[in-house]
Amino acid sequence: MSTVTTADHHDEHHDHKPTGIKRWLFTTNHKDIGSMYLIFALVMFFIGGAMAMVIRLELFQPGLQFVDPQFFNQMTTVHGLIMVFGAVMPAFTGLANWMIPMMIGAPDMALPRMNNWSFWILPFAFLILLMTLFMPGGGPDFGWTFYAPLSTTYSNDTTALFVFSVHIMGISSIMGAINVIVTIVNMRAPGMTWMKMPLFVWTWLITAFLLIMVMPVLAGVVTMVLTDKYFATSFFDAAGGGDPVLFQHIFWFFGHPEVYIMILPAFGIISAIVPTFARKKLFGYASMVYATASIAILSFLVWAHHMFTTGMPVFALLFFMYTTMLIAVPTGVKVFNWVATMWRGAMTFEVPMMFALAFIVLFTIGGLSGVMLAITPADFQYHDTYFVVAHFHYVLVSGAVFSIVAAVYYWLPKWTGHMYDERLGQMHFWCSLISVNLLFFPMHFVGLAGMPRRIPDYALQFADFNAIISVGGFLFGLSQLIFVWVLIKCARGGEKAEARAWEGAEGLEWEVPSPAPYHTFDTPPEVK
Amino acid sequence: MNNESYQKYYVPDQSPWPIVGAVALFFIALGAGLFVMDMDKGESGWGGYILLLGIAILFFMLYGWFKNVIDESMTGLYSAQMDRSFKQGMSWFIVSEIMFFAALFGALFYARMIAIPWLGGASNNEMTGAILWPDFSAVWPLLTTPGGTETQAMGWGLPAINTTILVISSITLHFAHTGLEQNKRKQLTTMLLITLILGLIFLGLQGYEYVHAYRDLGLRLDSGIYGNTFFILTGFHGIHVALGAIILFFVFLRVLKGHFTPEKHFAFQAGAWYWHFVDVVWLLVFFVVYVL
Ligand code: HEM
Ligand SMILES: [Cu+2]
Numbered sequence: 001m002s003t004v005t006t007a008d009h010h011d012e013h014h015d016h017k018p019t020g021i022k023r024w025l026f027t028t029n030h031k032d033i034g035s036m037y038l039i040f041a042l043v044m045f046f047i048g049g050a051m052a053m054v055i056r057l058e059l060f061q062p063g064l065q066f067v068d069p070q071f072f073n074q075m076t077t078v079h080g081l082i083m084v085f086g087a088v089m090p091a092f093t094g095l096a097n098w099m100i101p102m103m104i105g106a107p108d109m110a111l112p113r114m115n116n117w118s119f120w121i122l123p124f125a126f127l128i129l130l131m132t133l134f135m136p137g138g139g140p141d142f143g144w145t146f147y148a149p150l151s152t153t154y155s156n157d158t159t160a161l162f163v164f165s166v167h168i169m170g171i172s173s174i175m176g177a178i179n180v181i182v183t184i185v186n187m188r189a190p191g192m193t194w195m196k197m198p199l200f201v202w203t204w205l206i207t208a209f210l211l212i213m214v215m216p217v218l219a220g221v222v223t224m225v226l227t228d229k230y231f232a233t234s235f236f237d238a239a240g241g242g243d244p245v246l247f248q249h250i251f252w253f254f255g256h257p258e259v260y261i262m263i264l265p266a267f268g269i270i271s272a273i274v275p276t277f278a279r280k281k282l283f284g285y286a287s288m289v290y291a292t293a294s295i296a297i298l299s300f301l302v303w304a305h306h307m308f309t310t311g312m313p314v315f316a317l318l319f320f321m322y323t324t325m326l327i328a329v330p331t332g333v334k335v336f337n338w339v340a341t342m343w344r345g346a347m348t349f350e351v352p353m354m355f356a357l358a359f360i361v362l363f364t365i366g367g368l369s370g371v372m373l374a375i376t377p378a379d380f381q382y383h384d385t386y387f388v389v390a391h392f393h394y395v396l397v398s399g400a401v402f403s404i405v406a407a408v409y410y411w412l413p414k415w416t417g418h419m420y421d422e423r424l425g426q427m428h429f430w431c432s433l434i435s436v437n438l439l440f441f442p443m444h445f446v447g448l449a450g451m452p453r454r455i456p457d458y459a460l461q462f463a464d465f466n467a468i469i470s471v472g473g474f475l476f477g478l479s480q481l482i483f484v485w486v487l488i489k490c491a492r493g494g495e496k497a498e499a500r501a502w503e504g505a506e507g508l509e510w511e512v513p514s515p516a517p518y519h520t521f522d523t524p525p526e527v528k
Numbered sequence: 529m530n531n532e533s534y535q536k537y538y539v540p541d542q543s544p545w546p547i548v549g550a551v552a553l554f555f556i557a558l559g560a561g562l563f564v565m566d567m568d569k570g571e572s573g574w575g576g577y578i579l580l581l582g583i584a585i586l587f588f589m590l591y592g593w594f595k596n597v598i599d600e601s602m603t604g605l606y607s608a609q610m611d612r613s614f615k616q617g618m619s620w621f622i623v624s625e626i627m628f629f630a631a632l633f634g635a636l637f638y639a640r641m642i643a644i645p646w647l648g649g650a651s652n653n654e655m656t657g658a659i660l661w662p663d664f665s666a667v668w669p670l671l672t673t674p675g676g677t678e679t680q681a682m683g684w685g686l687p688a689i690n691t692t693i694l695v696i697s698s699i700t701l702h703f704a705h706t707g708l709e710q711n712k713r714k715q716l717t718t719m720l721l722i723t724l725i726l727g728l729i730f731l732g733l734q735g736y737e738y739v740h741a742y743r744d745l746g747l748r749l750d751s752g753i754y755g756n757t758f759f760i761l762t763g764f765h766g767i768h769v770a771l772g773a774i775i776l777f778f779v780f781l782r783v784l785k786g787h788f789t790p791e792k793h794f795a796f797q798a799g800a801w802y803w804h805f806v807d808v809v810w811l812l813v814f815f816v817v818y819v820l
Pocket of ligand 2: 255256259303304305306
C-alpha cells in the first residue's frame with residue numbers, strides 16, 4: 001500500500017538504550033512500552049486461565065467437588081474481568097504501541113510519558129483486584145457484568161476495592177486511547193494519507209474513539225454501584241425510585257461497544273496477515289474502512305440486546321433486535337473481503353496465516369450464534385445459558401485471542417530479529433485449534449438444552465458434554481505452554497530475520513531492519 | 529500535511545514521573561477502597577491515610593512532571609506539531625469527561641422518564657403499581673419514594689445566581705484570552721483573576737446550598753432518586769469546577785511569572801477549554817436538575 005522512497009536509517013549509529021530496571025520503569029519508548037503491555041497481557045492470560053481451569057475442574061462432574069459455590073462465583077467473575085481488561089485489551093494496546101508508530105512513520109507515540117503512565121497503572125489495578133480474593137469475604141462474585149443488586153445489596157465487603165480498581169483501569173485505557181488517536185491524527189509521515197493507512201491503524205483509530213466514548217460510562221456506573229452500596233443511594237433500587245434495569249442499560253451502553261473494542265483491532269490484524277500470505281493486495285480496502293466505521297456507530301445502538309428478558313416494551317425489543325442484526329452486515333463485508341483476498345492468491349500457510357484462517361472460520365461461527373441470540377424470541381430461551389458462553393468465547397478466544405497470537409507470530413521477527421520455530425508454532429496452532437473447539441463447541445449443545453451459566457453444579461444429563469468441555473479446556477490451557485516456549489526460544493535466538501521477514505509483506509514496518517532499532521523514523525520517511 | 533510541520537518531534541528521555549503517578553493512583557485506589565470499607569463497618573483503619581499518601585504523591589508527581597514540561601517548553605523544545613498533540617490530547621480528554629456526565633444525566637433521564645412512571649404502573653407495569661407500591665404517586669421531583677423516604681425540593685433561585693456567575697466567568701476568561709493574544713498583559717491578569725474569584729464564589733454558594741439542603745430541606749444524598757441525582761450531578765460538577773479553578777490558579781501563577789506568548793500558550797488554552805466545558809455542563813445541570 002505504501003512504499004518508502006528515502007530509506008534513511010542512520011538510526012543504528014545512535015541506537016543506545018538505557019540499561020537495567022530503570023529502562024523499564026522510566027521508559028518513554030513505544031517499543032519498550034509495547035513489550036511491557038504484551039508481557040503483562042501474557043501473564044494475566046495465564047492467571048485468568050488458571051481460574052478457568054478451576055472452573056472447568058469443578059464442572060468436570062456434576063455435584064460439588066472442589067470449591068464451594070461462593071468461590072466458584074469469584075472465579076468466574078475475576079476470570080472474566082482479567083481476560084477482558086487484563087489480557088485482551090492490554091495485548092491490543094501493546095500491539096498498537098509497537099506497530100502504529102512504525103506503520104505511520106512516526107518517531108514514537110505522540111505523548112510518550114503519558115504512554116508509560118497508562119501502562120504502569122495496570123499492574124497496580126490488577127494487584128488490587130487480585131488482593132481482594134485473599135481478603136475476608138473474598139473478591140467480587142457478581143459476574144464480570146456486576147449487575148445490581150448482586151453488586152450492591154448482595155455483594156461482599158471488598159466491592160469498594162473492585163470499584164476503585166476498575167476506576168484506575170479506566171483511567172489507563174482512556175489515556176492509552178487518547179495517545180493512539182493523537183498519534184494517528186498528528187504524527188503520520190508526509191504522504192501517509194488517510195486512505196493509505198494500514199487497516200490495523202484504521203481499526204485502532206476507531207477502537208480508541210470507542211474507548212474514549214464508553215470507558216467514562218463504565219466509570220459512571222461503577223460510581224453509582226459504589227454509592228448504592230456504601231452511601232445509601234438508590235439508583236438501582238426501586239424502593240428509592242431507581243431501577244435495577246437502569247444498571248443494565250448503563251452497563252451495556254459501555255459493554256457492547258466494549259466487545260467491539262476487543263474485536264476491531266483483530267480485524268485490522270487479519271487484514272494485515274491475509275494479504276501477506278496470499279501475496280495479493282487486500283480486497284476492498286475502502287469498504288473495510290467504511291465497514292469498521294459503521295460497526296462502531298451501530299455498536300452504540302444495540303446495547304439492549306443483552307436485556308431482552310428484562311421486560312422492556314415490545315417496540316424496544318424490536319428496535320434492538322433489528323439494529324443488532326444490522327451489525328452482521330458490515331461484519332459480513334469483512335469476512336467476504338478476507339475470503340476474496342485469498343481467492344486465487346499464491347497462498348502459503350505459516351503459523352500467522354494458520355491462526356488468521358482459523359480466526360476467519362471460527363469468528364464467523366461466533367458471529368452466526370450472535371445472530372441467533374439477536375432474535376428476541378429465541379433469546380428468551382438462550383439467554384443466560386451456556387449458549388451465550390459458547391457465543392462469546394468463539395468471538396473472544398478463537399476470535400480476539402487467536403488474532404493476537406497471529407499478530408505475535410507475524411511481527412515477532414520484527415521485534416526480536418529472529419524467526420520463531422515454525423515446527424513448534426505449527427504444533428501450537430494445531431493443539432490450540434483442536435482443543436478450542438473441543439472446549440467451546442459442545443457448549444452450544446448444553447446451552448440449547450438449558451444448562452445455565454455461572455452455576456457450579458448442573459443436571460445429570462449434561463454430564464458427558466461437560467466432561468468433554470473440561471478435557472478440551474485443560475488441553476487448551478496446556479497448549480498455551482507451547483506458545484511460551486516458542487516465545488522464549490525466539491527471544492533468545494534462531495534463524496536471522498530479514499527486514500522484510502515475510503515475502504509478501506508490505507508496509508513501513510518492513511522497511512526498517514529486524515529487529516527494529518530502538519528509535520525508528522527520527523526524521524519522517526516520505527511515503528509515496 | 530506540509531513539511532514545515534516536521535521540525536524534529538521532541539521525544540523526552542526517560543522520566544520518573546509516570547511510574548510515580550502510577551504508584552500514586554495505586555495508593556489512591558487502595559486507600560479510597562479501604563476507607564469506604566472501614567467507614568461502612570464503622571471501624572477506623574489505614575484506608576484514609578493511604579488515600580492521603582496517594583494524593584500527596586500525586587501532587588508531587590504533578591509538580592515534577594509539569595515542571596519538566598514547562599522547562600522543556602520554555603527552552604523551545606516543542607514544535608508546532610507537539611503543540612497540536614497537546615491540544616488534541618486535551619480535547620479528547622474533555623470528550624471523555626462529557627461522556628462521564630452523559631452517563632449521570634442518562635441515569636437521571638431514565639429514572640424520571642421511565643423508572644418512576646413504571647413504578648407508578650405506566651406502560652405494561654400495572655401490577656407493579658397495584659401490588660408492590662399501591663400508594664405511590666409517580667411525580668417529579670420525587671419527594672416521597674416508594675419506600676416512604678420523604679424530602680423537599682430544591683428551589684432554583686440561588687442556582688440562577690450561580691448560573692449568572694459562571695456565565696460571566698466564562699466571558700471574563702474569554703477576555704483574558706484575547707488579552708493574552710493581543711499581548712495586553714494587564715487585561716490578561718485582571719480578567720483571569722476575576723474569573724478565578726467568580727469560580728470561588730460559585731463554589732462557596734454551592735457549599736451554602738448543600739448546607740441548606742441538608743439542614744432545612746432534609747434533601748440528602750440518600751433521599752431517594754431525586755436526592756441521588758441531585759447530589760451526584762451537582763457534586764461531580766462541583767468537583768470539576770474545583771479542578772478547573774486549580775488549573776486556572778496555576779495558569780495564573782505562570783502568567784504572573786511572565787510565561788505564555790500570544791502564539792504559544794497551550795496550558796492557558798487547556799485551562800480555558802476546561803473551564804468553558806465545566807460551564808456548559810453547569811447550564812445543563814441548571815436546566816435539567818433545577819428548573820425542569
Ligand atoms: C454478528 C455479530 C454479533 C451479534 C449479532 C451478537 C449478539 C449478541 C447477543 C444478542 C448477546 C446477548 C445474549 C444473551 O445474553 O442472551 C451477545 C452476548 C455477548 N457477545 Fe455478542 N454478538 C456479536 C458479536 C460479538 C463480538 C464480536 C464479541 C466480542 C468480541 C461479542 C461478545 C459478546 C459477549 C462477551 C457477550 C456476553 C456478555 C455477558 O453476558 O457476559 N459478540 N452477543
Ligand atoms: Cu452486545
